[in-house]
Amino acid sequence: MKKAIYLKELNTVQVEALLKREAPLFIPIGTLEPHGRHLPVGTDTLCAEKVAEHLSLAFDGVVAPSFEYGLTNVFLQTSPSSFFPVDLYRTFVEEIVKHFYKHGFKKIIIINGHGGNQEALKYILRNITREAPMALTIINWWIYASKFVEEVYNTKPGGHAAVEETAAILYSRPDLVTKENYISEVDDCVPSDAFWMFPPTGEVLLEEEGQGQPCFDEEKADVYMEKVIKGIENRLRKWFASFDRLHGGLRPNE
Numbered sequence: 001m002k003k004a005i006y007l008k009e010l011n012t013v014q015v016e017a018l019l020k021r022e023a024p025l026f027i028p029i030g031t032l033e034p035h036g037r038h039l040p041v042g043t044d045t046l047c048a049e050k051v052a053e054h055l056s057l058a059f060d061g062v063v064a065p066s067f068e069y070g071l072t073n074v075f076l077q078t079s080p081s082s083f084f085p086v087d088l089y090r091t092f093v094e095e096i097v098k099h100f101y102k103h104g105f106k107k108i109i110i111i112n113g114h115g116g117n118q119e120a121l122k123y124i125l126r127n128i129t130r131e132a133p134m135a136l137t138i139i140n141w142w143i144y145a146s147k148f149v150e151e152v153y154n155t156k157p158g159g160h161a162a163v164e165e166t167a168a169i170l171y172s173r174p175d176l177v178t179k180e181n182y183i184s185e186v187d188d189c190v191p192s193d194a195f196w197m198f199p200p201t202g203e204v205l206l207e208e209e210g211q212g213q214p215c216f217d218e219e220k221a222d223v224y225m226e227k228v229i230k231g232i233e234n235r236l237r238k239w240f241a242s243f244d245r246l247h248g249g250l251r252p253n254e
């Protein structure tokens with residue numbers, strides 16, 4: 001398979017060439033937080049990176065360095081977790097995205113792997129697109145991915161550290177999945193408004209008891225993730241194609 005292009009590995013001559021052909025920039029965003037006893041604590045970043053790599057290849061783009069620390073909330077009491085004050089995080093991400101734009105990237109795609117980042121990212125998206133004539137999208141990959149769960153796994157979608165993320169890590173880094181550690185009685189937790197517990201009693205957060213649990217079948221993980229990535233790719237293709245109707249609206253004003 002062709003190797004993705006990573007911005008941090010390029011020299012300025014190579015970057016100039018990317019800007020000239022308006023290569024899309026993919027920014028993976030995750031966090032550091034526990035993901036049950038069977039998945040690595042960097043799962044959110046690893047998943048976002050994998051999706052970004054595949055998409056960058058499909059669209060001749062480039063992958064920016066990841067944001068590995070995010071707004072961990074629910075698992076903040078469980079080591080190791082990362083946390084920023086929300087306004088600091090917003091400013092940090094917003095300034096970096098804005099500067100990528102100022103330096104010539106006009107099509108920026110953020111691949112988010114963590115639910116806790118969503119609100120801050122939505123705010124950034126609104127703010128930046130008001131200020132600059134750029135194309136910016138944020139893809140919460142696991143939300144989109146939930147639509148393929150029933151079809152491939154014959155179960156309802158899960159949630160944190162459940163069937164979706166387990167599939168993504170099995171697909172990209174099976175060496176980081178420790179099947180033996182997963183015990184549903186210990187790891188599963190169905191959050192409820194009746195009990196607000198921090199930390200929750202388990203890190204595999206499910207919407208419904210016995211549904212969406214991690215599955216360790218690598219072949220299924222491949223089938224599932226290929227559907228997810230292809231689906232995102234199709235949506236993005238349509239998005240890129242739609243710029244044509246803007247007649248140069250994505251060009252900088254100056």
Ligand SMILES: [Zn+2]
Pocket residue numbers: 035043044113114160161165
């Ligand atoms: Zn996660």
